[in-house]
Amino acid sequence: MNAEALANLEEGASGERTLRIAGRELRLTHLDKPFWPELGITKGDLLRYYAQVAPVLLPHVADRAMVMKRYPNGAFGPFFFMKRAPVPRPEWVKTCSITHGSGNVIDFPVIGDLASLLWVVNLGCIDLNPWYARCDDVLRPDYLHFDLDPGQAPWEQVVEVGFILRDVLKGLKMPPLVKTSGSKGLHLYIPIRRGPTQKQVWTIAKALAQELAAAHPELVTAEYRIAKRPVGRVLVDYNQNALGRTLASIYSVRPTPDASVSTPVTWEELEKGARIEDFTLRNVPARVKRRGDLWKPLLSAKGRVDLGRFL
Secondary structure: OHHHHHHOOOOOOOOOEEEOOOEEEEEEEEHOEEEEHHHHHHHHHHHHHHHHHHHHHHHHOOOOEEEEEOOOOOOOOOOEOOOOOOOOOOOOEEEEEEEEOOOEEEEEEEEOHHHHHHHHHHEEEEEOOOOOOOOOOOOOOOOOEEEEEEEOOOOOHHHHHHHHHHHHHHOOOOOEEEEEOOOOOOOEEEEOOOOOOHHHHHHHHHHHHHHHHHHHOOEOOOOOOOHHOOOOOEEEHHHHHOOOOOOOOOEEEEEOOOOEOOEEEEEEHHHOOHHHOOOHHOOOHHHHHHHHHOOOOHHHOOOEEEEHOOO
């Protein structure tokens, strides 16, 4: 961890700071701006959090296009999405060029080091939203995932559905990793061998979600359209696997009243009653220091699932 970065982002830091990180100069602004006024959490606190978790966060977002969701006035102010890396920007901020269906080429920022991470957070990005595929092949993702969205269902039902889905996936030799979404639900990720296109991964996820909904209609739905979605069911959202979609990354802070964090958890912790609000900007750095990165397997070349058998 860069000692200067943390030293210059000490609690209560105000105004502006200019940091030198690995030879790169970075100007941070409005450090005392309230981002969670009721919690006394400032923009400087948000930057300090990301500096603390950078060693475990950066490997999960490196080499991926980043969609920026900017909250210039804090967690409860207006926000807007921004894909194209702003100009001017530091010359050391890398970009990932992706051609959209319209033919337009968009240069997304890539967050591969601490300076770039703090640069994008300084723009007001509370959470991080990376692409599922790396920049060397943006059409072929590294994982398949499911977003368990409770709608009006209670948290306990989300957890129950999470365990049901886990067991189905394990039965298919696709053991998932799990994290809190930091917002309302759970995210289950399965590391896969690169090869299938994003559309093929989406097709497999859709089939699995629909089978789960058919087997457990009292608990689960795969109906994406809100108007047709049955009340009190957990949505097993497969559509987040579509090309260009993103989910909040691992260790992302979310714009919630608790400043909750999308945090890797163990299935045992969920069995014992772990909840989204247990993991926040204020306590996750200590948890990481104590437990390490529970999602290291998502980065490993070993143990990745070959989806070819489903195609």
